[in-house]
Amino acid sequence: MPFIRKIAYTKSFSFITGLALAVSLVRGANQEHQADVINSIYAEALVHGTAMDNLTQLVTQYPGRLSGSENLQGSISWAETTLQGLKLDRIVQQPVMVPHWVRGKAEQFSFTTEDIVTALNGVALGGSSATPDNGLDAAVIEVSSYVELQALGAKANGKIVFINGGINPTTYLTLEGYSHAVIARTRGPATAGSLGAVATLVRSMTLARDDVPHTGATLFPPGSKRIPAAALSMVSADRLHDALLKDPNLKLHIAIHAQTLPDTASANVIAEIKGSEFPNQVIVVGGHLDSWDISPGAHDDGTGIVQSIEVLRIFKALGIKPRHTLRCVLFVNEENGSAGANAYAAAARQATERHIFALETDTGGFDPKGFNLSNTNKDAASRAQKWMPLLNPHGISFIATGGAGADVSPLATLGAVVGEIRPDSQRYFDYHHSIKDTLDHVNARELELGAAGLASLIWLEDTEGL
Amino acid sequence: MPFIRKIAYTKSFSFITGLALAVSLVRGANQEHQADVINSIYAEALVHGTAMDNLTQLVTQYPGRLSGSENLQGSISWAETTLQGLKLDRIVQQPVMVPHWVRGKAEQFSFTTEDIVTALNGVALGGSSATPDNGLDAAVIEVSSYVELQALGAKANGKIVFINGGINPTTYLTLEGYSHAVIARTRGPATAGSLGAVATLVRSMTLARDDVPHTGATLFPPGSKRIPAAALSMVSADRLHDALLKDPNLKLHIAIHAQTLPDTASANVIAEIKGSEFPNQVIVVGGHLDSWDISPGAHDDGTGIVQSIEVLRIFKALGIKPRHTLRCVLFVNEENGSAGANAYAAAARQATERHIFALETDTGGFDPKGFNLSNTNKDAASRAQKWMPLLNPHGISFIATGGAGADVSPLATLGAVVGEIRPDSQRYFDYHHSIKDTLDHVNARELELGAAGLASLIWLEDTEGL
Numbered sequence: 001m002p003f004i005r006k007i008a009y010t011k012s013f014s015f016i017t018g019l020a021l022a023v024s025l026v027r028g029a030n031q032e033h034q035a036d037v038i039n040s041i042y043a044e045a046l047v048h049g050t051a052m053d054n055l056t057q058l059v060t061q062y063p064g065r066l067s068g069s070e071n072l073q074g075s076i077s078w079a080e081t082t083l084q085g086l087k088l089d090r091i092v093q094q095p096v097m098v099p100h101w102v103r104g105k106a107e108q109f110s111f112t113t114e115d116i117v118t119a120l121n122g123v124a125l126g127g128s129s130a131t132p133d134n135g136l137d138a139a140v141i142e143v144s145s146y147v148e149l150q151a152l153g154a155k156a157n158g159k160i161v162f163i164n165g166g167i168n169p170t171t172y173l174t175l176e177g178y179s180h181a182v183i184a185r186t187r188g189p190a191t192a193g194s195l196g197a198v199a200t201l202v203r204s205m206t207l208a209r210d211d212v213p214h215t216g217a218t219l220f221p222p223g224s225k226r227i228p229a230a231a232l233s234m235v236s237a238d239r240l241h242d243a244l245l246k247d248p249n250l251k252l253h254i255a256i257h258a259q260t261l262p263d264t265a266s267a268n269v270i271a272e273i274k275g276s277e278f279p280n281q282v283i284v285v286g287g288h289l290d291s292w293d294i295s296p297g298a299h300d301d302g303t304g305i306v307q308s309i310e311v312l313r314i315f316k317a318l319g320i321k322p323r324h325t326l327r328c329v330l331f332v333n334e335e336n337g338s339a340g341a342n343a344y345a346a347a348a349r350q351a352t353e354r355h356i357f358a359l360e361t362d363t364g365g366f367d368p369k370g371f372n373l374s375n376t377n378k379d380a381a382s383r384a385q386k387w388m389p390l391l392n393p394h395g396i397s398f399i400a401t402g403g404a405g406a407d408v409s410p411l412a413t414l415g416a417v418v419g420e421i422r423p424d425s426q427r428y429f430d431y432h433h434s435i436k437d438t439l440d441h442v443n444a445r446e447l448e449l450g451a452a453g454l455a456s457l458i459w460l461e462d463t464e465g466l
Numbered sequence: 467m468p469f470i471r472k473i474a475y476t477k478s479f480s481f482i483t484g485l486a487l488a489v490s491l492v493r494g495a496n497q498e499h500q501a502d503v504i505n506s507i508y509a510e511a512l513v514h515g516t517a518m519d520n521l522t523q524l525v526t527q528y529p530g531r532l533s534g535s536e537n538l539q540g541s542i543s544w545a546e547t548t549l550q551g552l553k554l555d556r557i558v559q560q561p562v563m564v565p566h567w568v569r570g571k572a573e574q575f576s577f578t579t580e581d582i583v584t585a586l587n588g589v590a591l592g593g594s595s596a597t598p599d600n601g602l603d604a605a606v607i608e609v610s611s612y613v614e615l616q617a618l619g620a621k622a623n624g625k626i627v628f629i630n631g632g633i634n635p636t637t638y639l640t641l642e643g644y645s646h647a648v649i650a651r652t653r654g655p656a657t658a659g660s661l662g663a664v665a666t667l668v669r670s671m672t673l674a675r676d677d678v679p680h681t682g683a684t685l686f687p688p689g690s691k692r693i694p695a696a697a698l699s700m701v702s703a704d705r706l707h708d709a710l711l712k713d714p715n716l717k718l719h720i721a722i723h724a725q726t727l728p729d730t731a732s733a734n735v736i737a738e739i740k741g742s743e744f745p746n747q748v749i750v751v752g753g754h755l756d757s758w759d760i761s762p763g764a765h766d767d768g769t770g771i772v773q774s775i776e777v778l779r780i781f782k783a784l785g786i787k788p789r790h791t792l793r794c795v796l797f798v799n800e801e802n803g804s805a806g807a808n809a810y811a812a813a814a815r816q817a818t819e820r821h822i823f824a825l826e827t828d829t830g831g832f833d834p835k836g837f838n839l840s841n842t843n844k845d846a847a848s849r850a851q852k853w854m855p856l857l858n859p860h861g862i863s864f865i866a867t868g869g870a871g872a873d874v875s876p877l878a879t880l881g882a883v884v885g886e887i888r889p890d891s892q893r894y895f896d897y898h899h900s901i902k903d904t905l906d907h908v909n910a911r912e913l914e915l916g917a918a919g920l921a922s923l924i925w926l927e928d929t930e931g932l
Contacts, residue, residue: 043636169911170509172861207911367892395638397863424890426833426912445635445673446892 045452052444054306063296068100093267098333104257120236125218135255157196166203189229199228208430211235272327284358288334303365310451345410355416360405365447366423372402373419511918518910520772529762534566559733564799570723586702591684601721623662632669655695665694674896677701738793750824754800769831776917811876821882826871831913832889838868839885
């Protein structure tokens with residue numbers, strides 16, 4: 001960093017700002033007022049924010065909040081208590097039955113060549129079945145993608161299928177890269193099982209070149225055969241690949257002790273500030289309380305939980321009374337079933353209230369760069385461009401037509417504009433669904449900027465509307 | 467992160483992309499070729515990159531590379547050896563005499579109230595003089611800004627001046643916030659000295675709310691009185707502020723053992739690929755080898771060093787022969803004197819060669835978001851907008867008129883377009899000039915994206931020109 005900047009930084013920090021300024025050449029008193037309120041929202045989040053303290057409590061006290069676990073239930077109580085401190089108009093638990101998959105004892109993966117045992121780092125995928133207690137031994141057939149797997153046919157029979165295709169590192173948009181690659185994990189094991197495979201291994205869905213495996217859900221549709229399924233770390237996947245080049249007939253030993261137990265009772269946590277003018281019209285902000293069992297769940301999705309709570313706190317702290325009901329929904333079971341999202345959407349469909357806007361925060365607590373918005377008319381994002389001049393000074397450089405997360409997407413069919421905040425996501429998959437998703441990878445300031453961005457967009461929707 | 471994305475991610479990831487596509491509706495064969503080359507540059511950096519390995523060597527073997535230190539000289543040899551591996555056309559050291567300030571024994575800061583000694587965490591600023599060996603004790607006068615200091619007059623006489631004004635956390639653009647606040651550190655001590663102060667303390671220039679102090683240079687212009695000067699951590703500054711509220715007369719004890727030794731010999735490292743068409747027209751990419759003594763110097767500016775080296779490696783690996791001479795300049799003494807920058811610019815002024823373009827990388831190895839460009843006509847950035855459609859798919863969302871760093875800025879007066887890469891900078895000042903500027907705060911992928919961004923913009927300048 002320069003000793004002293006020789007040329008002053010330009011005020012117009014981006015390409016966009018110029019455009020934004022052009023759009024708002026005739027900037028009226030209302031827009032001045034809007035800018036003031038948004039500045040105060042950011043100042044409240046950045047100077048008096050509680051998001052990092054809340055995240056510290058959540059992640060330290062309740063890591064590994066998988067559906068069915070004690071820690072998920074503990075985090076529900078924690079969330080309710082934390083929300084009670086905000087003196088809101090309503091806090092309820094919405095009962096939800098959730099799947100209950102458990103990992104059991106640590107998994108083992110190894111192969112033996114010339115009397116040397118090589119252990120590999122892997123973790124069972126959520127939904128995996130168990131191997132026999134003392135493991136299974138089988139030859140391996142490697143493919144580089146889900147498409148290649150589909151073409152395997154009888155060659156998979158009796159084998160361990162190894163789908164060695166991960167996220168393409170040359171794609172800048174890591175979420176797109178993930179969406180493209182993840183079918184290997186979500187559908188690969190069931191497809192391999194239908195071809196007679198005895199187990200499936202996938203390359204971890206990560207961009208970190210290390211020896212830490214990343215779990216995640218795999219799907220066994222009704223009627224399909226459930227088989228043992230696991231993810232290997234990047235380093236271990238490369239090691240297995242190299243060993244197979246030398247000895248295509250090597251046998252791999254796998255021991256997985258996972259079980260699917262009966263569904264158990266859990267609950268979404270719902271908290272709200274009643275709308276002063278339109279109490280039956282609802283704006284939602286939310287994330288999900290559950291995380292993978294092996295993960296502290298800091299970025300996925302502890303940050304979304306504490307940002308959603310922080311949005312309500314900011315409104316209360318600044319004395320902003322929303323015209324529409326502002327509701328924070330902390331969903332359960334996003335990771336392996338979406339039971340929380342389904343229960344919420346089903347109840348919303350029955351209720352007399354109307355959902356007008358729903359924002360999700362579930363791609364990490366990194367520096368927020370923009371929002372995705374979508375609605376059935378597909379015009380929400382273009383209508384929201386009017387707000388870019390207000391959000392751009394705070395680092396928001398786009399509002400694009402695009403996907404919301406799994407928890408609020410179902411509300412689109414009820415007529416709501418749904419969307420999500422889009423933070424910088426270069427590091428997200430380094431931590432995602434792994435033991436590395438820890439508190440020390442979250443930056444307080446970036447976390448606070450996300451809460452302020454959500455609160456600002458919601459305030460604009462509440463006061464001016466799309 | 468969603469279990470499965472319910473709505474596919476849009477391809478048009480930003481507000482900008484739409485604009486970019488509109489601009490390039492008639493996208494000819496040349497732009498297709500350009501996109502291919504830039505894709506290959508990014509792929510080379512992201513799949514075969516050496517930047518992280520090089521950074522690991524530099525920061526592990528030569529932390530604390532302050533001008534005059536053995537580790538700076540060691541890093542110069544390391545850089546030369548590393549560049550030799552790239553089979554370039556020319557590698558030379560350019561001799562530079564640099565200042566030689568040393569910290570000496572660890573500093574001490576404490577006050578005593580009701581027989582309880584409270585120690586504060588602080589570090590001397592580069593350029594500070596020493597206290598007496600057993601320290602000094604004096605009353606403290608606190609001001610909240612450099613402007614307030616200037617108005618102190620005789621009240622500063624015989625006192626320790628405490629300038630308790632840091633970076634405004636509500637400014638999204640942290641570099642702007644730093645530029646605005648840093649005068650307290652760079653000019654405060656000399657100004658306080660001119661008012662008769664016996665020492666000066668400043669609040670660390672950081673946004674991290676912790677107890678780690680951040681150093682940096684302070685200036686004592688010729689003829690001014692050099693006094694002891696140090697920075698307190700955020701937590702320690704708050705502690706002192708609170709103690710002064712309770713007891714405005716408390717005495718602070720300060721012991722600083724710094725010395726300014728005679729200037730010593732050092733060198734810029736220069737390496738280049740000769741231009742195939744215009745060998746006398748030079749494109750520079752560079753960063754600075756030196757760092758503060760207490761800092762490993764990972765983001766400041768180890769990342770800039772390895773990215774600059776990586777730009778040459780990418781050109782060689784892809785077999786791209788630049789038309790103009792492509793030169794990597796690793797400057798010394800950016801942190802406390804700019805002797806390296808001055809020596810390079812002075813030599814460039816004498817030479818028959820002409821500098822056409824110079825890019826600096828010195829604001830951390832984070833996810834790159836854009837570039838600042840400037841020239842004497844102030845039209846470089848607007849002319850560069852033609853390249854946005856090529857860079858935007860890789861995450862570059864702006865090219866703005868704005869400052870370059872201290873090392874390449876002097877080349878503007880020689881007619882070059884000068885500029886710098888602008889990464890996401892929310893975390894930069896958490897680490898900057900402190901013991902926390904460590905390797906583990908650098909993300910390999912983000913580092914590689916920066917190298918690829920620099921190489922791409924340079925390739926466009928080399929082949930098409932602004």
